[in-house]
Amino acid sequence: MSAEQNSGTISAGRLSPEELRENFCDLHPALSVHEAAVEADRCYFCYDAPCVNACPTGIDIPLFIRQIAADNPNGAAKTIFDANIFGAMCARVCPTETLCEEVCVRQVAEDKPVRIGMLQRSATDHFMETVSEHPFERAAETGKRIAVVGAGPAGLSCAHRLAMHGHRVTVFEARPKPGGLNEYGIAAYKATDDIAQAEVQWLLGIGGITIETGKALGRDIHLKSLAADYDAVFLGMGLAGVNALTAEGADSAGSSDAVGWIADLRQTTDLSEVPVGDRVVVIGGGMTAIDAAVQAKNLGAGEVTIAYRRGKDAMSASDYEQEVAATRGVHLRYNLQPKRIHADNGDVTGITFERTASDGNSRLSATGEEVTLEADQIFKAIGQNFVPDSVSAEGAALDLDGGRIVVDDERRTSMNMVWAGGDCIAGGEDLTVVAVEDGKIAAESIHAALGA
Structure with a gap:
């Protein structure tokens, strides 16, 4: 694959400041007071609630939702913080669709769970914005x-x-x-x-x-x-540490670690200065792959593809996150294992994958069939160590x-x-x-x- 065949380049400023602001605005704007009250009323306040058992920190979810319904958001926040001091961030990043909301009785009955994560955010944000005192007091000094x-x-x-x-x-x-x-x-x-x-x-x-x-x-x-x-x-x-990609040409310019790129993007003060390719390929099937792909698209990449070596159901990124990527214009392709990265004068021009197949016991085998995608930027999101x-x-x-x-x-x-x-x-x-x-x-x- 020649440089002429791949006219894309890695560059900054693909989108206007207005477009960047829109693309990087809050994924889920906070609920209004009325919306939170309406959503809280959907909760059955189950005895021995399955949502509590599904929460790794054991938040008393029915209690905090009842407190929201009773117009006591700060009391709800205190209930959340008792179990999870990072309740505000977890409300934003927790995969609630595979934890508390997946087992919500409303989900079983109506295929539409109570939006527990959004209600948690509503309460914790309200507390942090309106209460100046920390909700917990230190015990007497122990000297330890x-x-x-x-x-x-x-x-x-x-x-x-x-x-x-x-x-x-x-x-x-x-x-x-x-x-x-x-x-x-x-x-x-x-x-x-x-x-x-x-x-x-x-x-x-x-x-x-x-x-x-x-x-x-x-x-x-x-x-x-x-x-x-x-x-x-x-x-x-x-x-x-970051897991290494063993494909040929993995060290070519334009092939980089998705974890480091996401960290750099989070620390930038001007998104218009972040360079991104025109044709981007992300290798991996987890949340890092999704985050890298979506943000590449948000920065103005023309075509972004996630390539995962197993099938859709095996991806560690949830169905919801895969849907977020798809609705942002990211192509998700499965059963593709990276084999070699193509480069011209050291710069990435494409990547060849070999199709894989599963034997039904999670063991993969190579089929011998190859697929080549044009790319000027490749992100490796294949795990950390x-x-x-x-x-x-x-x-x-x-x-x-x-x-x-x-x-x-x-x-x-x-x-x-x-x-x-x-x-x-x-x-x-x-x-x-x-x-x-x-x-x-x-x-x-x-x-x-x-x-x-």
């Missing part, structure tokens, strides 16, 4: 000091709960800003108005938490030293399984007085709401272990 590594949902959830118990917490974050996945890994149209930083600052209102940015484990701080200097340690640094070197410095060693940290039900690691949670632990589900619950569980275990 805990180190938390990672200022993402797991680390900050843990830090907040520990601060509630009266402990002093120092959070070490490798990046320039706290927030973790919420700040760097979520599509811009899902986290408008700088909600990630607003929520972090609001969370810190409880007091007793200090954040030190630019401090990476294994470089600036070390696990063995932290364990010696603090009464307990919580590890919540997420996944720093944990970098174990950071936790093995200075002789400190943790048990790993599948490249991630092994923990028990209380999120204890194999190392004394060291806990872990979030994406870095074995068996994690790579969801913000799950990371929040990990941090909460670990904090209660740490508090009990300290006996303060």
Whole structure:
């Protein structure tokens, strides 16, 4: 494939500022007070509600919806925050369609669940906008000091709960800003108005938490030293590594990591300066692939395709998210496995896939049939991995399984007085709401272990 055959280029400013503002506006504008009241009235307030069991943080969903119906949004928000201190962000990014809303009795009866996520956002946003006081108070000082590594949902959830118990917490974050996945890994149209930083600052209102940015484990701080200097340690640094693409030509200019691109896009102050290709191909089947593809289209890419090596039902991105991508003009193609990337003078011009087939037991086989797509930009969204070197410095060693940290039900690691949670632990589900619950569980275990 020659450069003449691929006339597309990677460039910025494909759309006007007005078009960019429209494309990157809030994916789901907040409900009005009346809309929230009407939606709350649809809830059956089930006894032993299945939605509560489906929520990883165990929010009392019928109670907070009843409080909204009773015109008590701040009481509803307090109910939410009791279980999930990141209730505002989770209301925006949680896959409610596969969690609480999927099991909603209304969904079973009418194929239209109560919009639990939108009601959660209505309550939490109202509280954060109208109430100046933090909803929780610190217990008396215990004199105990805990180190938390990672200022993402797991680390900050843990830090907040520990601060509630009266402990002093120092959070070490490798990046320039706290927030973790919420700040760097979520599509811009899902986290408008700088909600990630607003929520972090609001969370810190409880007091007793200090954040030190630019401090990476294994470089600036070390696990063995932290364990010696603090009464307990919580590890919540997420996944720093990115899985490599083994296709030929994977290092060609124009072929890049979707995770890094999304992070850069979230930090830009001028979307018109973000370059994007005319023909973009995203490799992967998860939320990162969806977010990269949709945002490429929103920036003005002419043609965007998601290519996934398995079938539609095997995609980790939900049907709803796939629908969002499709309605934004993204083409979703299945059973395509990348084989080689074409380049001219080092620049991407296209990519060849081999069709795959499943034997019914989730095992894939190559069919030998090839498909070539023209492309001037390729994003790899094929998963992230944990970098174990950071936790093995200075002789400190943790048990790993599948490249991630092994923990028990209380999120204890194999190392004394060291806990872990979030994406870095074995068996994690790579969801913000799950990371929040990990941090909460670990904090209660740490508090009990300290006996303060």
